[in-house]
Amino acid sequence: MKKFEIFIVVVLLVGAVWAFTLDDVKRHVNERLTPCQLIDLTLSADKFITTDELAKRIMNNDPSIVLIDLRRKAEFDLYSLPGAINIPIENLLDEQYKAVLDQKTYTNVFFSNSSDLSAKAWMICTRMGYKNNYILQGGLNYWAETILRPTKPKQTAVNAEFVKYNFRRAASSYFVGTSVVDENKEVKNIAPAPAKGKKKEAAGGGCD
Amino acid sequence: MDRSKKYMNPYLAGFLIGLFMIAAYFFSGEGLGASGALKTTVVAATDVVAHDYAKEAEFFKRYVSSPDSVPIKTWLIFEVLGVIAGAILSAAIFGRLGSEIVKPPHITNKTRLIAAASGGLLFGIGSQLGRGCTSGMVMSGMSVLSLSGFIGLIAIFGGGYLIAYFFRKLWI
Amino acid sequence: MGPLFPTNIIGEELNLLLAFFIGIGFGFLLEAAGFTNTRKLAGVFYGYDFVVLKVFFSAAITAAIGIYLLSYYGYMDIKEIFYPQTYWIPTLVGGFIMAFGFIIGGFCPGTSICAAATGKLDAIVFVGGAIIGIFFYAFTYESLWMNLRQSGAMGEVNIAEWIGISQGLFIFLLTVVAAIAFYVVTIIQQRVTSKRDFKL
Numbered sequence: 412m413k414k415f416e417i418f419i420v421v422v423l424l425v426g427a428v429w430a431f432t433l434d435d436v437k438r439h440v441n442e443r444l445t446p447c448q449l450i451d452l453t454l455s456a457d458k459f460i461t462t463d464e465l466a467k468r469i470m471n472n473d474p475s476i477v478l479i480d481l482r483r484k485a486e487f488d489l490y491s492l493p494g495a496i497n498i499p500i501e502n503l504l505d506e507q508y509k510a511v512l513d514q515k516t517y518t519n520v521f522f523s524n525s526s527d528l529s530a531k532a533w534m535i536c537t538r539m540g541y542k543n544n545y546i547l548q549g550g551l552n553y554w555a556e557t558i559l560r561p562t563k564p565k566q567t568a569v570n571a572e573f574v575k576y577n578f579r580r581a582a583s584s585y586f587v588g589t590s591v592v593d594e595n596k597e598v599k600n601i602a603p604a605p606a607k608g609k610k611k612e613a614a615g616g617g618c619d
Numbered sequence: 620m621d622r623s624k625k626y627m628n629p630y631l632a633g634f635l636i637g638l639f640m641i642a643a644y645f646f647s648g649e650g651l652g653a654s655g656a657l658k659t660t661v662v663a664a665t666d667v668v669a670h671d672y673a674k675e676a677e678f679f680k681r682y683v684s685s686p687d688s689v690p691i692k693t694w695l696i697f698e699v700l701g702v703i704a705g706a707i708l709s710a711a712i713f714g715r716l717g718s719e720i721v722k723p724p725h726i727t728n729k730t731r732l733i734a735a736a737s738g739g740l741l742f743g744i745g746s747q748l749g750r751g752c753t754s755g756m757v758m759s760g761m762s763v764l765s766l767s768g769f770i771g772l773i774a775i776f777g778g779g780y781l782i783a784y785f786f787r788k789l790w791i
Numbered sequence: 792m793g794p795l796f797p798t799n800i801i802g803e804e805l806n807l808l809l810a811f812f813i814g815i816g817f818g819f820l821l822e823a824a825g826f827t828n829t830r831k832l833a834g835v836f837y838g839y840d841f842v843v844l845k846v847f848f849s850a851a852i853t854a855a856i857g858i859y860l861l862s863y864y865g866y867m868d869i870k871e872i873f874y875p876q877t878y879w880i881p882t883l884v885g886g887f888i889m890a891f892g893f894i895i896g897g898f899c900p901g902t903s904i905c906a907a908a909t910g911k912l913d914a915i916v917f918v919g920g921a922i923i924g925i926f927f928y929a930f931t932y933e934s935l936w937m938n939l940r941q942s943g944a945m946g947e948v949n950i951a952e953w954i955g956i957s958q959g960l961f962i963f964l965l966t967v968v969a970a971i972a973f974y975v976v977t978i979i980q981q982r983v984t985s986k987r988d989f990k991l
Binding site: 638650662722732747 | 878
Binding site for chain 3: 419420424426427432509510514515
């Protein structure tokens with residue numbers, strides 16, 4: 412080998428020794444949050460996704476959404492949201508679900524009957540340093556109330572209420588399965604695809 | 620024609636590529652890749668020709684279904700455009716630009732082209748299944764000490780050594 | 792601080808511009824090191840030219856040391872960068888398919904793009920083959936590949952943690968192994984090429 416080549420190899424070895432003498436960067440442990448950071452995150456409203464928002468994104472076939480049902484298997488088998496996967500909250504930290512929860516590409520939406528279990532799951536995941544996890548506001552109960560069986564606003568209500576109601580009716584027919592032709596048109600107008608998380612999709616990265 | 624003298628020292632080239640890799644991670648959080656750009660091209664082409672199919676098919680729907688996403692405008696596409704420009708620049712400087720078929724003397728042009736096409740075909744499939752190619756998965760993966768990078772390294776180069784003997788007629 | 796784009800320090804336009812310039816550097820160096828010459832690439836498997844191994848390992852080790860030091864001193868949040876997920880089964884199978892592709896075709900995607908840009912006809916054919924391969928994969932994804940591709944999921948696994956040693960030690964061992972390999976392949980290359988002149 413030439414002197415010049417040996418020089419480069421020696422430079423690399425010096426760098427390697429330097430790296431070796433440092434303490435380990437604890438990739439996962441370091442990412443866990445301090446109590447202060449956890450409070451900030453807990454108090455912010457960003458962790459919720461509304462039923463309307465979720466309905467829009469499912470109807471637009473948003474591929475980045477992953478629905479996670481936290482209830483027991485029996486309840487999950489009985490009824491769940493379309494395409495949801497079941498992770499009973501007791502098994503949340505099982506090794507097999509780590510790849511689902513600890514990732515940067517998809518938007519995970521936790522839900523159960525109310526917001527209760529999902530808030531717990533969100534807290535655990537956030538504490539672990541996992542990102543992109545959200546709570547379905549109000550859970551399945553509120554989903555049924557707003558999306559599956561929307562109530563008509565009073566005649567005196569503001570216009571926005573009616574727009575929302577029309578959307579919900581359209582969504583209802585989408586999820587329940589009755590066809591309401593007129594309102595399907597409506598959906599296209601008021602449901603601009605929420606391409607939220609541009610950055611997330613870009614981070615698909617590398618060669619894949 | 621003794622071209623080998625004009626090649627850059629491999630250790631120096633590797634060292635500098637490493638620095639560019641660090642830059643890619645530092646500025647953009649991305650590794651250097653290639654097959655991802657080819658895949659993006661395939662996705663974009665399919666999306667243009669058959670949007671309805673792409674929207675539904677399992678492979679494509681991850682990339683195309685949100686209406687305002689432009690699949691072609693990605694980091695890797697711009698990186699690969701740079702790779703093309705950089706390669707042309709270097710070849711022009713070192714006098715290696717020009718149409719030719721590089722092959723061992725005893726191989727016919729036809730054999731070489733068929734082998735290249737079949738090899739490309741296999742690499743296209745393998746890189747999708749393995750989540751990236753030699754640069755995007757193995758080299759970038761090794762840079763961040765990802766286990767998959769090292770598995771890929773063993774599979775590609777270890778596999779290569781295992782089968783090299785059977786294809787030796789193509790090269791020596 | 793870093794990475795600058797995922798943490799919104801720089802905008803998308805600048806990010807894509809940087810991608811272009813980083814690509815120029817990558818492409819220039821690949822060409823300059825001889826990666827557009829398919830015989831030099833295949834040489835690594837037959838012992839007459841180890842440029843692939845030399846470039847590949849020096850690049851990966853340089854980057855690994857640099858990224859480790861940057862993240863250790865707090866200049867880069869490693870959680871925000873592209874970190875390949877490990878699916879060991881498809882990576883192993885895909886890697887083996889790629890090994891066939893490499894030996895038969897004489898390129899990998901990155902080098903074939905460089906070589907195609909400089910006018911090598913075999914590289915242009917290789918890129919065409921790769922695109923057809925990806926089309927084939929895409930259209931047969933559901934029936935042939937989907938289950939295989941999702942199998943063996945392990946999440947984001949760091950190899951040093953997986954083995955159970957510190958990352959610094961792993962980088963150090965990798966560098967030592969590479970240095971020894973550099974020395975050994977130099978000797979092998981001398982022996983092989985002294986028996987026969989390959990005239991690359």
